Amino acid sequence: MEMTYLEAIRQGIREEMTRDSGVFLLGEDIGVYGGAFKITSGLLQEFGEKRVIDTPISESAIVGAAIGASLMGLRPVAEMQFADFITCGYDQIVNFAAKCRYRWGAAVPMVIRAPSGGGIHGGPFHSQNPEAWFVHTPGLKVVAPATAPDAKGLIKSAIRDNDPVLFFEHKALYRRIKEDVPDGDFTVPIGKAAVVRQGRDLSIITYGAMVHVARESAETLEKEGISVEIVDLRTLAPLDEDTVLASVRKTSKVLLLHEDVLTGGIGGELAGRIAEKAFHDLDAPIVRVAAPDTPVPYSPPLEEAFLPNAAKVTERARWLARY
Amino acid sequence: MEMTYLEAIRQGIREEMTRDSGVFLLGEDIGVYGGAFKITSGLLQEFGEKRVIDTPISESAIVGAAIGASLMGLRPVAEMQFADFITCGYDQIVNFAAKCRYRWGAAVPMVIRAPSGGGIHGGPFHSQNPEAWFVHTPGLKVVAPATAPDAKGLIKSAIRDNDPVLFFEHKALYRRIKEDVPDGDFTVPIGKAAVVRQGRDLSIITYGAMVHVARESAETLEKEGISVEIVDLRTLAPLDEDTVLASVRKTSKVLLLHEDVLTGGIGGELAGRIAEKAFHDLDAPIVRVAAPDTPVPYSPPLEEAFLPNAAKVTERARWLARY
Amino acid sequence: MSAPAVLQPETDMHTDRGLALQALRYMATMREVEDRIERKLYRQGKIVGGVYVGRGQEAISVGVGLSATPDDVLCPSHRDLALFLIRGVDPRQIFAQYMGRVGGLTRGKDGNMHMGDISRRIVSIISAMAASVPVAAGAALALKYRGTQNIAYCFFGDGATSRGDWHEGLNFAAVQKLPVVYVCNNNQYAYSTPLTKQMACANVSDRAPGYGIPAEIVDGNDVFAVHRAAQRAAGHARSGAGPYLIECKTFRMTGHSAHDAAEYVPQSLWDEWKEKDPITRLEKKILEKRWAKREEIARLHAGIRQEVDAAIEWAEKSPYPDASELLDGVYERS
Amino acid sequence: MSAPAVLQPETDMHTDRGLALQALRYMATMREVEDRIERKLYRQGKIVGGVYVGRGQEAISVGVGLSATPDDVLCPSHRDLALFLIRGVDPRQIFAQYMGRVGGLTRGKDGNMHMGDISRRIVSIISAMAASVPVAAGAALALKYRGTQNIAYCFFGDGATSRGDWHEGLNFAAVQKLPVVYVCNNNQYAYSTPLTKQMACANVSDRAPGYGIPAEIVDGNDVFAVHRAAQRAAGHARSGAGPYLIECKTFRMTGHSAHDAAEYVPQSLWDEWKEKDPITRLEKKILEKRWAKREEIARLHAGIRQEVDAAIEWAEKSPYPDASELLDGVYERS
Numbered sequence A, B: 001m002e003m004t005y006l007e008a009i010r011q012g013i014r015e016e017m018t019r020d021s022g023v024f025l026l027g028e029d030i031g032v033y034g035g036a037f038k039i040t041s042g043l044l045q046e047f048g049e050k051r052v053i054d055t056p057i058s059e060s061a062i063v064g065a066a067i068g069a070s071l072m073g074l075r076p077v078a079e080m081q082f083a084d085f086i087t088c089g090y091d092q093i094v095n096f097a098a099k100c101r102y103r104w105g106a107a108v109p110m111v112i113r114a115p116s117g118g119g120i121h122g123g124p125f126h127s128q129n130p131e132a133w134f135v136h137t138p139g140l141k142v143v144a145p146a147t148a149p150d151a152k153g154l155i156k157s158a159i160r161d162n163d164p165v166l167f168f169e170h171k172a173l174y175r176r177i178k179e180d181v182p183d184g185d186f187t188v189p190i191g192k193a194a195v196v197r198q199g200r201d202l203s204i205i206t207y208g209a210m211v212h213v214a215r216e217s218a219e220t221l222e223k224e225g226i227s228v229e230i231v232d233l234r235t236l237a238p239l240d241e242d243t244v245l246a247s248v249r250k251t252s253k254v255l256l257l258h259e260d261v262l263t264g265g266i267g268g269e270l271a272g273r274i275a276e277k278a279f280h281d282l283d284a285p286i287v288r289v290a291a292p293d294t295p296v297p298y299s300p301p302l303e304e305a306f307l308p309n310a311a312k313v314t315e316r317a318r319w320l321a322r323y
Numbered sequence C, D: 001m002s003a004p005a006v007l008q009p010e011t012d013m014h015t016d017r018g019l020a021l022q023a024l025r026y027m028a029t030m031r032e033v034e035d036r037i038e039r040k041l042y043r044q045g046k047i048v049g050g051v052y053v054g055r056g057q058e059a060i061s062v063g064v065g066l067s068a069t070p071d072d073v074l075c076p077s078h079r080d081l082a083l084f085l086i087r088g089v090d091p092r093q094i095f096a097q098y099m100g101r102v103g104g105l106t107r108g109k110d111g112n113m114h115m116g117d118i119s120r121r122i123v124s125i126i127s128a129m130a131a132s133v134p135v136a137a138g139a140a141l142a143l144k145y146r147g148t149q150n151i152a153y154c155f156f157g158d159g160a161t162s163r164g165d166w167h168e169g170l171n172f173a174a175v176q177k178l179p180v181v182y183v184c185n186n187n188q189y190a191y192s193t194p195l196t197k198q199m200a201c202a203n204v205s206d207r208a209p210g211y212g213i214p215a216e217i218v219d220g221n222d223v224f225a226v227h228r229a230a231q232r233a234a235g236h237a238r239s240g241a242g243p244y245l246i247e248c249k250t251f252r253m254t255g256h257s258a259h260d261a262a263e264y265v266p267q268s269l270w271d272e273w274k275e276k277d278p279i280t281r282l283e284k285k286i287l288e289k290r291w292a293k294r295e296e297i298a299r300l301h302a303g304i305r306q307e308v309d310a311a312i313e314w315a316e317k318s319p320y321p322d323a324s325e326l327l328d329g330v331y332e333r334s
C-alpha cells in the first residue's frame, strides 16, 4: 500500500501494539494531541490511556521510566518531541540504558523515537542530527530509516529488540515521501545496510534523508556517464561494515555523506574503517560531504547553505569520479 | 619547578584567580573539602566563599549557572566531580553554552573541568572519556593536556578564552607524572598540537594519558630500529589539522591512538581528514588503537584488557612499520 | 489629559494612571505585533519557522517588565515579547527576526522568540524548557558578585516546572540566596497537556516551600496585580533575601503555536478567558478611572497599527543574510 | 527463648520480638560485611575501587526492606547493602563483587554497590545520584500496568534530591499515581557538603507538597519507626493512592568513602550520633524487652563474624574474570 514515511512508522507501532500487550507509548502530547507530528494520532483512542501516556515535560523521566518499565519486561516506546531535546535525558540514555546489560545482565528492551534533521526551517533547536553521540556510546543501537518500508520494518524490529534502540526519524521525510509499503507483518533487520543503487564508479555511503539526496545526485551523474552505487546504512550502530567495505572494494572510490555536522560525524568513523580495512582498494581520497561545523541556522539562505544537497554531492562526486 | 600534573592545574587556576577577580570556581565539594581529587585544595582559604562555591549535586545547575555568570562577564571555572557526570549537564553544554555566540553573539567565557579516563579501577561510571561527544558539538573548545606544563598553560588559556572550553584532566596522570613546569605566567595556545617526539617511520597521533603510552611504545620500537614520531593533539576541538597532516606527510604511516572507545572516537575524525587530505602521502592503511566498544569494566584484568597500552600500540606500530 | 500622554513612553509610572497607560501601550503593541505574526505573516508564508505568541498573557511580561530597572537581567520565556519592547527592541527588529532577516536580533541565525541581546541584558532562551532557570541563577550570581543591587528575572510556563533544570536552578539560587525573581505564567496548558497531567499539586507555587523561598499567586491577567507582586518580589530579591516566585494564573488565548488549532481546549475555557482578556480589562479600568478617553485609546491602537505596518515594511526590506555568513560566530574568531 | 531463634531467618516478623531479632540480624550482618570491606579489605589493598558504606544507617534499609514483599521492586542507594541481604544475596557474592571477581553480582564488570539482580527485583544504581528515581517510576508503572499489587521502593540520600532527575522522577510518578515508596536517608551530608549548602528548606519532606504526595519524617536510627513508616507508605502506594515519601533522619558514621577521613564533620556530630547507633540502640531495646539475652546477641555476632570470614575466604578464591569476557554483554548477542 502507498503510504508516507510517517504513516509507515505509525502502522509499524500500531501493529506491534496489537501483537504485544507489553508495548506501550509515552511522551509529551502523544495521546490526546497525537504527537507534535501526529505520528501517534489515533493510538490513544485505539489502545487507551494505559498504553498511550501523555507525560509532563521531563525527558529524563520519560527515558528513565522507559528503562524501569523495560527492566520489568514491558516494551516502552518513548517519543522525544524533537530529537534536539534528547540531550535533556542524556544521562539516562548513555549511562543507564546503555550499560545495564553489560554491567549486570539486565535487558532494557526500549525504543526512543526522535524526530531529527533539518530542512524544515526549525532553526538551531528543532533541526539537529544527534545520532553520532549515540553511535559513540557502546550498548545502544541506532537506527535511521530513509524510506517508508524501512521505517515500518525497522520500527517493528526496534520494538522487538532486546536492547535499547534509538530510532531517528527524519522530519523532512515524514510527509515528503510516499512509497509502497508491504501490508502486514514484516521486519527489516537492525544492523544491515542496503545497497539501494548499484554502480561501478564510486560508492556513496549515507543514511536518512541524505539517501534521497544521493539518489538525486546519482541520477544527474548517470547522465554524465558516472555510475554511482549507494549504500543506505539504515542502522548506524552496530555499523554494517561488511556491506560498506564490499561496496568500496567494488567501486574503489567512496563519498561519505551525512546531514549531521562534519567533525565527529559518522563519516569519520566510516573513513577510519575504510582507510584501515580497504586501504588498498581505494583509488582516490575518501571524500566526506556533510554539514559544516555550526549550529543549524534558521534563515532559509543560511539553512540551504548549511544542508548538504544534490548539487554539493554531485560536484564532489564528479571530482571523485574523474580522479 | 617540579610538580605533578595536578599541582600544575591548581597553580594555573590560582594564578588566573589572582590575576583576574572575575575568575571564580564552582562545583561539588570543591571548597571546604578541596575537591574529590584535591585540585582546588587551599583555594577557598585563599580566595573566600565568594570565589570558591560549594554547590548542591546539580550538574545542570552548575553548568547553567556558569553560563549565566559568564554571559554577565565573569569567568567561571566549573568542576565536574568526575567527567562521567557531565552527561547530567549535557543539554546546558551542547545547546546553551555551545550555541550562544553563533545564535545571538553572546560570549560565554567559561571552563568546565572534568577529570576523565580510566586506569584507576573506577569502573563504568568513574572512568569514561567523554571528549568525542563535545568535539562533535560546534561551538565548544575541547582541551586534554598530557603533561604538567601543558596542563598549567592550557588551563590558563582556557580561563582566558572567550568561548566555552571543556578541560579534560586525565585522572591517571594527576599524581603519576611529575615534571618541570615554568614558574609564573605562561600560556599554551588552544588549538595547537605539539610534535613531542620526532621520528621518521610512522606517526602516532594521540592525546592525554595515551601520550605517555605512545612514548613508552616509541622507546621500545626505537630499540628495534623503528623511528616513531608522536603528535600530542593537546586541543581536540578545534583540531590542529595542519600539524597532524604535516606529520603524516613526513612519515607516510599513521597510528591513531586514544583511550576512548573506538567507534565514533576522535580517531575516526582524524582518519577522515587524513584519508581525504593526505591520501597520497600514505604508504599503509591508517591504524587505529583505542578501547573496544564496551563500558569501562571494573575488575583489573578486564580493565587492563580494555585500556590501550604500550604493548598493544607497539604490536600495531610494528606491523605498520614493516608494512 | 491628552492623547500624546497615552502614546509616549515617558509616562510617569509612579502614578496608577501612568502605569496603566504605559502598560496598555506595551500590551497592545505586543498583541498587535504577535497578531500580525501569527495571523497574517505566518499564514502568508512569510514566516517559515515556528511561531509562539503570548496572546492573553501580555499583562505578565508587561507588569513584571515595567518593574525592572534597565540593569536587571531578563530571561524571557517564549511568550514574553513585551520584555523586548520594554527594553527598547524595535518591532521592526522583531519582524525581521521572525522572517529570518539580518535586521533581526540574531541576523537570521535563529528565529522567533529565540533571541537575546546582552547589551540590553536580555538572555536568549534556548528551546529546551526551563534551561534558562539555572542560567538566571548564574546571571544573578554575577550581579551579586559584582556588588550591585540588580536582580535577574526568570520567566517560564507551568510545563517548564516539570523539568529537572527548573528544580536544579531554583534550588541552586535558593541555597546561594541569589537575587532572582521567578515568574511563572501558569496558562494551564503546556502545548496540549493540561495541568492535571503536568503536576499533581494544585499550584506551581506549592513547590516554593521545597526551596525555602516565598511565593505568591496573582491574577496574571491583571497588570496591576502582576506589577505589585513583581515589586514585592524585586524588593525581596534586592534586599539580599534570595529568590521569590510569582505564579501568574492566566490562559493562552490561542494555540500552542501558529499551526495548532488547540481543539483539545474545551470551549468553556475559551469563553471564560475571553472575558478576562487583560487588554480589554485594562482598557475598561482606564475608562472607569477616567485616565483616558475612548478616543484616546482608539488613537493609541491606531498609532500602534501604523507603527507595526511600518515595521513590517522595514523588515520585509531587510535582506536575508548572505550564505557567506554561515560560518561566522561559531567561535570568537571564526 | 532460645539462641537459634535469634539466628534464624524465619523468625516470625508479625511480633515485635520477631521483627527486632530479624532486623538485628540483618543490621549486624550489614555492619560486619561493610566494616570488613571498609576497614580491612580496602586497607589491605584487596579492594581496588571506591567503597561506600551505610555505617549508622542500617536501620533504614532493614526497616524498609523487611516491609517489602519479594515481588516488590527495590532501587537501592549506595548505602543500602541490607536490601541485598534481605533478598537473599549471599555475603560472599558481595565480597566477590567488591573484589572484582566472577562470583560477584556483576562478574567484575562493575564494583562495589553498583550491582543489581533482576531475578531478585533489585535494580542496580548507576553512579549518577537520583538517576534511579525516574527508573523506579518506570518499574512501578510496569507493576501497575500488569495489574499487580506490588510496589517499587526507591532509596536516595539528601544530596540526591538536588538533582533534576529526582524532581522529574517524583513528579512523573505523582502525576501517574504510581506505586512508589521513596526512602530518603537524610544523613546530613553529601560527601563533604552539609545540608545548608544542599537545600534551603529544613527537610527533604518539605518538597513533597510540590508533588502532591504525602510525606513523613522518621527517626532513621530506630528500625521500628522506620518499619512502621514503611508499612504506612506501602499501604498507601499499594492502595493505588500514588507515591509516598519517608524521610529518615540519620547520620553517616564514617567518611563518604573509604579514603575520606571526613574532617569536615565537627566532632560534636560524631559524638552525638555515636550515642544513637541504630544497632546498639536495637540491642538495648531487645535486652530491655527481654526478647533475647546478652549471650544470645553475642552469639549472633559471633555467628555473623564466622559467616563473614567464610564469605571472604570464598570470595578471595573466586577467580577474576578472564580478559576474554571483556566484550561480552554489550548487546544481547555480543
Ligand SMILES: Cc1ncc(C[n+]2csc(CCOP(=O)(O)OP(=O)(O)O)c2C)c(N)n1
Pocket: A028, A057, A059, A081, A085, A088, C077, C079, C127, C128, C129, C156, C157, C158, C159, C160, C161, C163, C185, C187, C189, C190, C191, C252
Ligand atoms: C525540554 C523540552 N521538551 C519539549 C519541548 C517542546 N515544547 C515547546 S513549548 C512546550 C510546552 C511548554 O509549556 P509551558 O512551559 O507551560 O509554556 P507555555 O507554552 O504554556 O507558555 C513544549 C512541550 C521543549 N521546548 N523543551
Ligand SMILES: Cc1ncc(C[n+]2csc(CCOP(=O)(O)OP(=O)(O)O)c2C)c(N)n1
Pocket: B028, B057, B058, B059, B081, B085, B088, D077, D079, D127, D128, D129, D156, D157, D158, D159, D160, D161, D163, D185, D187, D189, D190, D191, D252
Ligand atoms: C550526578 C552525580 N554527581 C556527583 C556524584 C559524586 N557523588 C557520589 S556520592 C555523592 C554524595 C551523595 O550524597 P547523598 O545523596 O546525600 O548520599 P549519601 O552519600 O550521603 O548517602 C556525590 C557528590 C555522583 N555520584 N553523581
Ligand SMILES: [Mg+2]
Pocket: C157, C158, C159, C185, C186, C187, C188, C189, C190, C191
Ligand atoms: Mg503553559
Ligand SMILES: [Mg+2]
Pocket: D157, D158, D159, D185, D186, D187, D188, D189, D190, D191
Ligand atoms: Mg547524604
